[in-house]
Amino acid sequence: MTDAPSDPPTELPPGHRSGFVAICGRPNVGKSTLLNAILGEPLAVATPHPQTTREKLLGVWTEHAFQAVLVDTPGIHRARSALNQYMVGQALAGARDVDLVLLLVETPLVRSAEDAHAWQPGEVALEALSLLAELQRPIALVMTKIDRLRDRDLMIPILQTMSEAHPFEGIVPTAAATGEGLEQLRSLVSDRLPQGPRYFDGESLSDRPMRWHAAELIRAELFEHLREEVPYSCAVVVTAYNEGSRVDRISATIFVERPSQKGLVIGKGGRMIKKLREGSQMRIANLTGRVSEVHLNIDIAKNWTRDPSKLETLGYREEKDS
Ligand SMILES: Nc1nc2c(ncn2[C@@H]2O[C@H](COP(=O)(O)OP(=O)(O)OP(=O)(O)O)[C@@H](O)[C@H]2O)c(=O)[nH]1
Ligand SMILES: [Mg+2]
Incomplete structure (x- = not known):
């Protein structure tokens, strides 16, 4: 994943950061919606149906101080057909060599403290995590769709359980639908990008024609x-x-x-x-x-x-x- 830097470094502020950030997770957790919410454009197709995304897509997030090349990926799942195997291959290829992987996990709709303490991530989510962990890139956890959880205190035991699953670089609860958590996600991403020039010019939004x-x-x-x-x-x-x-x-x-x-x-x-x-x-x-x-x-x-x-x-x- 290398594109020649296109802007002369002199135009960028000192300490400018840049890198690739993969958006990964099970099907339907909200990966494409998150990419669109960050970019403010309906770039990636998002639907209520799992396995919508079939191929990786680069979405270029350019700010003054940094450029994060976001990689939207298909959902990681147990693939049988040639198409599904291609999709999982695309997801893992999208996370290879990136500077940061965002593992998206859908916030469970627990209704009581008891349920929240008893909650465990599903097998497929854990399989996705272990496939990504094999790539040996830093992984941050992004809990999605928190707007659907009425009692936000129930998030605390859920985050505790997830934090025991992997030494995550950071954990951010988000709702792409309302914009909640996106500012915190922005800080997490920009802090973890290495110093470097832009990969794409400031006007580019996508790598696809x-x-x-x-x-x-x-x-x-x-x-x-x-x-x-x-x-x-x-x-x-x-x-x-x-x-x-x-x-x-x-x-x-x-x-x-x-x-x-x-x-x-x-x-x-x-x-x-x-x-x-x-x-x-x-x-x-x-x-x-x-x-x-x-x-x-x-x-x-x-x-x-x-x-x-x-x-x-x-x-x-x-x-x-x-
Ligand atoms: N309530 C709520 N729904 C969301 C949020 N983010 C995504 N969704 C919904 O979740 C569904 C799946 O969203 P996608 O963005 O297509 O999910 P994905 O992870 O890209 O799915 P695949 O490409 O199939 O792997 C859609 O119906 C979205 O509207 C959110 O923050 N809140
Ligand atoms: Mg998608």
Whole structure:
């Protein structure tokens, strides 16, 4: 993970800090939401469904005194299919060689002091922690979604239990939804970055091209409108992205695994595909600030989630250097 520093050091204040910070944890704990809350932009797709994020994404957090390159990662879980194994591989690749790993753990919804004292992290969370610990990078614990806990005193025994699981660099309770804890997280991150120049210019927000983000935003629409396994069986490939002065024109193909899913994506009288197209246009416009016109095709890539060579054709490729 090395990019040539792009700003002349003279423009930066003395003692400027910079580095990579991975955002890791089980699926659905709020990793992408936290990245978006820190950056103040809907850069990473976040949905109520676990295993939304499939690939790592760099989100560049630039302040005067530091630049933290945040790495949003897929949830670490027990993976069976080729797609799920790719996702966990992406998560661990995202945490390799970083300056700090943020391990996100969802605040349990305990209702009494007794429950809070008895609470233990789940097996999958502990497995995620041990996989990350093997990378031998410093790990800080970020408890997420504390806004859902009515009695904040119940947090004390929970933090005590978590602090016994690993010698964390720090522990911060947060709620990306309300902004709680983000200032404390900012201090924790900036204090732990080494001194150094910026990796990206101050204007960059993401390492991914707009066509990648467009495909992600179309996937977000699939998660919003389609049920059960259907969004998990979909891959989106942007085949053309023409950026105009006022309107961006985007063509994309949605690949499903089975012919029956094609009918669900099109919907009765084409109503679903119309809804997906309109929603995608709104989401893309929201990120770019320009009007977007989306054209969607649908195709079948039979059982692609289980076939490593089809994953590659659909763009899910391991980078050579990670
Ligand atoms: N109440 C509350 N909900 C939150 C908060 N942060 C995230 N969520 C919700 O938790 C769900 C999952 O959020 P994501 O950001 O997609 O979680 P993730 O860890 O990126 O999930 P994967 O990519 O699937 O691993 C969404 O419905 C979010 O709105 C929070 O601070 N408070
Ligand atoms: Mg995510």
